[in-house]
Amino acid sequence: MKRILVSACLLGQPVRYDGRAKGKGEGLLALWRAEGRLVPLCPEIAGGFSVPRAPAEIEPGASGAEVLTGGARILDTTGRDVTGGFLAGAEAAVALARKTGCAFALLTEGSPSCGVARIHAGHFDGTTRPGEGVVAAALRTAGVAVYGHDRAEELARRLAQVE
């Protein structure tokens, strides 16, 4: 059975910057949880951040891969450079995926950590743009197939093919 690393906030854990969750772990997530497939992680908590925390975004024009290679930073709304904590969270995600044998990940879209196809634009005005977060980039580089949370059904079809 293939295991799936999953953003903890999708399972109802109140770990987002504002102390809220992103979902309740319903539907396919409930099925996968009952199967014992899910490996939940909040990379930002693993990276040392607390709840609540100031919202943070990748610098305008950059994406997670550039943050990983030192070419861009992540700043919070106070202007603080919080890149180090995000990198620590990405490292923790890759380490956990390796330790638990996760070849797949289902991650929360829009986040500077977990975003797969979309991240906030870096202006703290609610706008988003195509791009991936640091965790998605690190997992992808490590060979994990990453899916945004809105692609759970596609992941289910992929699992059916490989199992």
Ligand code: SF4
């Ligand atoms: S880092 Fe990922 S798991 Fe943690 S709150 Fe943000 S989107 Fe959710």
